[in-house]
Amino acid sequence: MQLNHTHDVNTRSWLESAHAPGTDFPIQNLPFGVFRRKGSGEAFRGGVAIGDQVIDLAAIARDNAVSGPAAQAANACAGDALNDFLAMGPAAWRALRHALFDLLKAGASGPGVSALRASLVPQAEVEHRLPTRIGDYTDFYTSIHHARNVGRVMRPDDPLTSNFQWIPIAYHGRASSVVISGTAFRRPMGQAMPPGASAPVYGACKRLDYELEMGFYVGPGNAMGEPIPMAEAEQHIFGMCLLNDWSARDHQFWEMAPLGPFLGKNFCTTVSPWIVSMEALAPYRVPFAHPADEPQPLAYLDSAANTERGGVDVQLEVQLESREHRTRGVAPDRLSATSFRHQYWTIAQMLTQHTVGGCNLQPGDLLGTGTISGPTASEAGAIVELSVGGTRAVPLPGIGGERRFLEDGDTVILRGWCEKPGAARIGFGESRGEVLPAVG
Numbered sequence: 001m002q003l004n005h006t007h008d009v010n011t012r013s014w015l016e017s018a019h020a021p022g023t024d025f026p027i028q029n030l031p032f033g034v035f036r037r038k039g040s041g042e043a044f045r046g047g048v049a050i051g052d053q054v055i056d057l058a059a060i061a062r063d064n065a066v067s068g069p070a071a072q073a074a075n076a077c078a079g080d081a082l083n084d085f086l087a088m089g090p091a092a093w094r095a096l097r098h099a100l101f102d103l104l105k106a107g108a109s110g111p112g113v114s115a116l117r118a119s120l121v122p123q124a125e126v127e128h129r130l131p132t133r134i135g136d137y138t139d140f141y142t143s144i145h146h147a148r149n150v151g152r153v154m155r156p157d158d159p160l161t162s163n164f165q166w167i168p169i170a171y172h173g174r175a176s177s178v179v180i181s182g183t184a185f186r187r188p189m190g191q192a193m194p195p196g197a198s199a200p201v202y203g204a205c206k207r208l209d210y211e212l213e214m215g216f217y218v219g220p221g222n223a224m225g226e227p228i229p230m231a232e233a234e235q236h237i238f239g240m241c242l243l244n245d246w247s248a249r250d251h252q253f254w255e256m257a258p259l260g261p262f263l264g265k266n267f268c269t270t271v272s273p274w275i276v277s278m279e280a281l282a283p284y285r286v287p288f289a290h291p292a293d294e295p296q297p298l299a300y301l302d303s304a305a306n307t308e309r310g311g312v313d314v315q316l317e318v319q320l321e322s323r324e325h326r327t328r329g330v331a332p333d334r335l336s337a338t339s340f341r342h343q344y345w346t347i348a349q350m351l352t353q354h355t356v357g358g359c360n361l362q363p364g365d366l367l368g369t370g371t372i373s374g375p376t377a378s379e380a381g382a383i384v385e386l387s388v389g390g391t392r393a394v395p396l397p398g399i400g401g402e403r404r405f406l407e408d409g410d411t412v413i414l415r416g417w418c419e420k421p422g423a424a425r426i427g428f429g430e431s432r433g434e435v436l437p438a439v440g
Contacts, residue, residue: 001234001282006030006098009424012106014113015120017051024417024427025049027104030097031239031274031428032082035126044129046077046085047121048100049274049429054126055100056119065115070099081133082275086219086238087363093219093238094279128180128273131241132217132364137173137269138354139213139245139368142345146373146381153389154253165295168345168353170370173245174266178366181431185246185268187408187438192250200254204438207249207390208406211371212318212381212414214340215243215271216347217364224360230303233348234278236361240312240347242272242414242431243368249384249405270433271366272414276426283423285309288346300356301349310346314428315339316372316416318381322399323409330398332413335386338379340372340416408437 005011006028012019013027025031031049036042045058057077060066066074073096076085085092102108103116141147144164151159163169179185187208193200219238222228228236245265252264288310290296303310316339321332345353350367371381380386383405386394393402406412411434417427 001279001285003282006101006279007283007423009422013050013104014106014108015051015053015104017053018104020051023051024429025051026424026426027101028424029276029280029426030100031276031280032077032131033273033275034080034082034129034131035121035273037121037125038127044080046079046082049123050104052123053120054123055116056121059119060116063115063118065103065112065119066096066099069095080129081364082131083133083364086132086217087221089220090235093277097277097279130178130180130271131273131275132366134175134178134364134366135362137175137178137366137368138170139173139265139370140168140170140345140350141370142168142343142350143371143373143381144344145342145375145379146371146385149373149380149385150382153384165290165344166298168350170350170354171260171265173269173368175366177266178269178271181270181272181429181433183270184434184436186436188248188251188263188267189438189440190248190251190263191254193254205248205251206405207384208435209247209249209382209384210318210406210412211245211247212316212336212338213243213245213371214314214369214416215241215366216369217241217275217366218351218361219363221362221365222355222360225358227355227358228352230301230306230348230352233351236351237278237347239275239277240281240314240428241275242416242428244270244412244414244431244433245368245371246270246433247382268433269368270431272429272431274429276428280426281312281418284313284418284420286311286313286341290344297349301352303348306346306348310348311341311343312347313339313341313420314416314418316414319413319415320396320403321411321413322396322401322407324399324401328399333396333398335383335394336378336380338372338374338381340369342374342379343369343372406435408435410435
């Protein structure tokens with residue numbers, strides 16, 4: 001994705017809220033999602049965020065606000081999921097985003113602008129659903145800092161597995177339990193081995209955790225048996241979101257012998273409603289490289305483009321809002337902050353690795369990046385890291401409290417944004433989920 005006129009930091013919109021200080025959704029962003037008015041019987045349909053409004057893409061298509069390839073793309077967004085749009089590929093994605101950008105620019109006029117104005121729905125008045133029908137969900141494990149931190153809890157003498165620096169590791173998650181931001185979920189029941197015990201016990205999770213991640217959505221798929229090479233990988237990636245892969249650590253650590261995560265991970269995964277396109281993220285691409293004294297990627301996981309700008313510099317933070325925060329009207333406590341640029345493997349490498357054995361990805365599939373942790377203790381992307389396996393209290397200054405793991409009533413909020421001099425600040429909104437008591 002090359003820089004173009006849609007990234008010009010000086011371009012302004014006729015919609016004042018699109019350039020309000022700190023907005024996640026300036027004209028340079030234009031992320032995609034699926035929405036309807038709250039409490040209505042309306043059909044869900046595709047939308048694009050701009051300032052504090054949502055562009056109704058079904059209305060754009062119906063009223064012929066755009067033409068040519070952009071109109072075909074808008075029609076593909078008029079239903080209750082974006083799979084058909086994602087399947088169309090980069091040319092269609094670009095055509096619609098550019099057409100909307102041109103209609104939103106300050107000074108734009110004509111029937112298309114009038115139709116777009118009429119399509120706007122305030123964000124405060126909408127509800128969201130998952131932006132795609134997720135056929136499959138795969139979660140990677142690609143932060144070397146997270147791997148070492150958690151590895152020290154599970155295997156103090158050998159924290160990093162021997163394959164981590166050679167291959168993007170992943171497990172197949174449960175697509176049915178991926179939910180949209182704002183959806184509460186039950187603390188899971190399961191089996192765990194208490195410290196020092198000789199037999200496992202069944203009960204509610206005692207070590208509930210969050211994981212600060214990003215997700216990315218597959219565009220055009222690939223035929224079974226036909227891998228996607230690195231040189232083509234990003235043509236198959238539409239965009240990125242925030243993702244919280246909730247984890248029952250006591251259940252997870254017991255069941256991960258010898259296979260991978262199962263019940264410890266399959267009870268809930270929360271995603272943010274908006275997908276920020278890879279084109280919008282172009283100004284924030286950064287070089288990628290493994291340290292010179294560490295194993296270098298094998299040839300099939302390497303490319304000049306990936307080395308030059310395979311990383312993405314997304315600023316990320318985790319906040320915790322307990323029931324007490326809400327009762328007392330206190331702002332959530334910030335637990336940690338980091339950047340996605342620290343990830344040990346890129347999204348292109350993850351996608352290529354996913355297909356190298358012949359696996360066929362489909363439009364709308366969701367891939368998680370794995371927990372995102374930075375090199376310092378304050379950049380940990382999970383509470384199991386911050387609390388060192390529950391041995392240290394994590395302070396909540398706002399209420400004078402502390403946590404070692406999550407409690408019922410806790411809400412975890414993930415936020416992400418990109419900013420730097422000479423480029424427009426763009427954001428992802430938030431991923432929010434509340435823990436409800438277990439049942440069973």
